[in-house]
Amino acid sequence: MSDTSADDFRTAARAAAELVSDYLDALPGRPVWQPMDPAARQALLTAPLPAEGLPLTGLLEVIGTQVMPAPMGNGNPRFFGWVNSAPAPAGVLATLAASAMNPSSAGGDHADVHLERAVVRWIAELVGFPHPAGGGILTSGTSMATILCLAAARNRAARRAGRDVRQDGLAGMPPLIAYATGETHSCVRKAVELLGLGSRHLRTVATDSDGRLDVTALATAVAEDRAAGLLPFLVVASAGTVGTGAVDAFEPIADLCAAEQLWLHVDGAYGAFGVLDASIAGQYAGMDRADSLALDPHKWLGVPVDCGCALVRDTEELRGTFSLVPSYLRDEAAGALGWFSEYGMEQTRPFRSLKVWATIAHRGRDGIAADIARCTALARRLGELVEADPELELLAPVRTSIVAFRYKPAGADENVVNAINKELPVEVQLRGRVFVTGALLDGREMLRACLLNAATTEADLELLLAEVRAAGAELTERRGGR
Ligand SMILES: *Cc1c(COP(=O)(O)O)cnc(C)c1O
Numbered sequence: 001m002s003d004t005s006a007d008d009f010r011t012a013a014r015a016a017a018e019l020v021s022d023y024l025d026a027l028p029g030r031p032v033w034q035p036m037d038p039a040a041r042q043a044l045l046t047a048p049l050p051a052e053g054l055p056l057t058g059l060l061e062v063i064g065t066q067v068m069p070a071p072m073g074n075g076n077p078r079f080f081g082w083v084n085s086a087p088a089p090a091g092v093l094a095t096l097a098a099s100a101m102n103p104s105s106a107g108g109d110h111a112d113v114h115l116e117r118a119v120v121r122w123i124a125e126l127v128g129f130p131h132p133a134g135g136g137i138l139t140s141g142t143s144m145a146t147i148l149c150l151a152a153a154r155n156r157a158a159r160r161a162g163r164d165v166r167q168d169g170l171a172g173m174p175p176l177i178a179y180a181t182g183e184t185h186s187c188v189r190k191a192v193e194l195l196g197l198g199s200r201h202l203r204t205v206a207t208d209s210d211g212r213l214d215v216t217a218l219a220t221a222v223a224e225d226r227a228a229g230l231l232p233f234l235v236v237a238s239a240g241t242v243g244t245g246a247v248d249a250f251e252p253i254a255d256l257c258a259a260e261q262l263w264l265h266v267d268g269a270y271g272a273f274g275v276l277d278a279s280i281a282g283q284y285a286g287m288d289r290a291d292s293l294a295l296d297p298h299k300w301l302g303v304p305v306d307c308g309c310a311l312v313r314d315t316e317e318l319r320g321t322f323s324l325v326p327s328y329l330r331d332e333a334a335g336a337l338g339w340f341s342e343y344g345m346e347q348t349r350p351f352r353s354l355k356v357w358a359t360i361a362h363r364g365r366d367g368i369a370a371d372i373a374r375c376t377a378l379a380r381r382l383g384e385l386v387e388a389d390p391e392l393e394l395l396a397p398v399r400t401s402i403v404a405f406r407y408k409p410a411g412a413d414e415n416v417v418n419a420i421n422k423e424l425p426v427e428v429q430l431r432g433r434v435f436v437t438g439a440l441l442d443g444r445e446m447l448r449a450c451l452l453n454a455a456t457t458e459a460d461l462e463l464l465l466a467e468v469r470a471a472g473a474e475l476t477e478r479r480g481g482r
Helices: 006-029 038-045 056-067 089-101 111-127 142-160 186-194 215-227 250-260 272-276 315-322 353-387 414-431 458-478
Strands: 136-139 176-181 202-205 231-238 263-268 292-295 308-312 392-394 402-407 437-441 444-450
Touching (some): 089 111, 111 272, 142 231, 142 263, 142 292, 176 215, 202 215, 250 263, 392 458
Parallel strands (some): 176 231, 231 263, 263 292
Antiparallel strands (some): 392 402
16 A cells, blocks of 8 residues: 555545445446447457556546446346356445455454354355354355365265375275266366366266256166276265256255265255245255255355355364364464364465355345245246246246246247257347346257346346347347248
């Protein structure tokens, strides 16, 4: 802050508060997303390294005119793309304070460290996951949380086979085998590859017609691998798949994992918080039996990016995987739980917990549960609207807050339908009124709308479908009729 006086900062901070408030106010009235103006894009890409500095208020001018006019779109209530939420205002405010404090939340006796212990416990309580003291850590997202959990699973399995992976690596061991489905998020395969397990040893287990892991097929695959002398060690189940929002049947999966001594990891990145809605909570039964659960406060909770979370049943498995502090040298002043840097990859760690704290504290458990329930109700309503529309087809039951559907005018040829639906998302996006993305489901191109924003209205849902129909008709016409 050498060239910045306290007064300069105060003046600029007030201006920043106005800028950000104006931005958030104006969002719902703007196009959800637009391609960037080529000149504006080029200006950002080719911005020269400045030799001389700008005053703080000059920075705000650039931010306000060159950056904030071109958002991704996810702050808008008519954004239904991927799994990207609008930022919780409380989290936005907290971000400023967190960066002003700028600690490293690796460990020590300062507020951020203790607050992280508390919010990890809150997250576990929200989703009903057991929480031994220290049983979790905030991460950049679920991709990183998955690496942490799967590393702990791998090390436990190897230890049981008489191997210390940290010291000896995996070479020479029979392959460790993991099980997931075709609906499982790609971060699981990335973690498997990175951890040296080999994606060849990640089995794709069949799913039922609802996209849920087929437990009978899982049991068969495990038995076959054991008979072949391999070492089954891990099952990854999903609490809300990205494609259709399906929730796996955790009870029978957990039974099998208990009988076979397999680590059960649940990917709840998007959907774990759905358990807060009493009307769909039943399908989450048994999620609390997992050995680890990865989830993303930066999705359904709206905590500003980035914030994921790894929850583990056996704290020592995680600490034993990452700690480089021999037990006899542990810093007693840090308490029995030690440092967060003993539970994951990051040493210097950002103050993520303040935005999580603010987001949860502002809404309270009941407010959050109401927001989640609103999203699932909106999703079911959207499903009904799709089903009532002769030009649209619902492709999966609405289980959480994702609606998988496609544009399918009567009598259209299946290949044409696929071709149109492949182009539809971008066509809809370019119109600027709503934003939706696509995916492949069993070889079929589809649209998937993800409801994460409690400010979305039923009129927004109707607009989404009207836009899909209009863009679909336009694409059909461009192809020269049906
Ligand atoms: C988003 C998502 C992930 C990846 O999480 P990141 O926070 O993007 O790293 C994994 N699984 C599911 C189901 C997701 O929705």
